[in-house]
Amino acid sequence: MQEWITMADSLKPTPLLEQHQQLKARMMGFGGWNMPVQYEGITVEHQSVRQKVGMFDISHMGKFLLESANLREKLQSLVPSDLSQLEPGQAKYSVFLNEQAGIIDDLIFYFEGHTESGTEKGKLIVNASTTAKDKAWLLEHIPAAEIGFEDVSDSFVLIAVQGPDAIATLQQLTPTGLQAIRNYRHQAGTILEQPAWFARTGYTGEDGFEVMVDPATGKKLWQTLLDAGVAPCGLGARDTLRLEAAMALYGQDINDTTTPYEAGLGWLINLDKGDFIGSKALRQQQDGPQRKLVGLQMQGRNIARHDYPVVVDDQEVGIVTSGTFSPTLGKAIALAYVPTPMAKAGTELQVLIRNKPQLATVVKKPFYRRPKS
């Protein structure tokens, strides 16, 4: 085996670095940040989230505070989703698109409502590696004079608490009624008697919250959750969890050459709301894209990884974007772009793994759906 051990230097630490080091986490660079990949092991961390509750330091995520008159209307030109009907306390998953309808980033907009002076406020949470690009894009299209914009990416801790026991566990630490905050809703409150912001969103396919607090409270919250038996989980488990839930990873499954229609994100698009960047290109694609992002289940245990070719009769027809071994299914799974005629569930394809074609079957996404409680 070669040297696969990555050294982390010149990377940004999150405020919880000491906590990760105390837990002897294995660290790696991700989006310019020094992040924990795993503590006890990817599979056990994965199972903790599926069966009980786990927590992730996601302080690396880009965090923007926005305020302006008619904020939603201004953002409408940058996203394909209709934000006009958002209520205060509601969140919306969407994307920034370029003129060709390629995805610049995926993001969540959290609408907070109106201030006393009549302006609208909201938060935008974006990917770590695209934070600078998103900031530039936003301010290129909405003049700085017209929007209050603050990049607080380095100023706050963001902890995702996920799993069937997540809400009961967090509720012990806050008077804010968490059960009343519905899915894809958010609310300011307190935790450990300090200001906190709770969002019922996540990237695992489980129920749970993402909690934003100041760094000092973040350290205390991490330790308190640890003492309460919450499993610390790294980016490794975050990847296997999101992949089972078939949630796209920016830079891997989606990028500025893939469109929402190709990526299975057509449900984000509202072409009736008026023009936005990318709408022209999307209108031309309404008949359906040439290729689609599908779920693959491998017949063998080999993992089809990012950039492995999808082949049929020795002809390359597509490309794998993400792959892992699914702890829940006990099978290797992957996401791959394949020609639309091959995107139907049940289609048999092959993935070239170290020059050997390995059998793969197109399956319905997601690979895992949490049982209804």
Next chain:
Amino acid sequence: MSFDYPADLKYMDSHEYIRLEGDVATIGITAFAIDQLGDIVFIELPEVGDDLSQGDTMGNIESVKAVEDIYAPVNGTVLECNTDIADAPEQLAEDPYGQGWLLKIKVDEETALEQAMTAAEYQAKVEG
């Protein structure tokens, strides 16, 4: 975390170990390397009868995180493959130097093992 480095083994810098008994070498992967790889899901090994040359890729080991080649640490012919561990790769971590052996190879006479490390040298390298 501390790992075992049995003194009777030779170690390659690509993390294979060699237990030489007469002209038969038992090959496996070190506990340190297995820990680095994390949850192992797949091991691909050569077939019985395959001729191997030192340094050749002879198989691979796949974890959730990564896939790594396994290199032949000696010249020789494969006598036996541990099919039990190939069928249950997740158990490799439990006993890498015992039940977790991968191959037995009949070693050619001209195999040179000078570049193989002692336990102490290997430990110093990986933990240093």
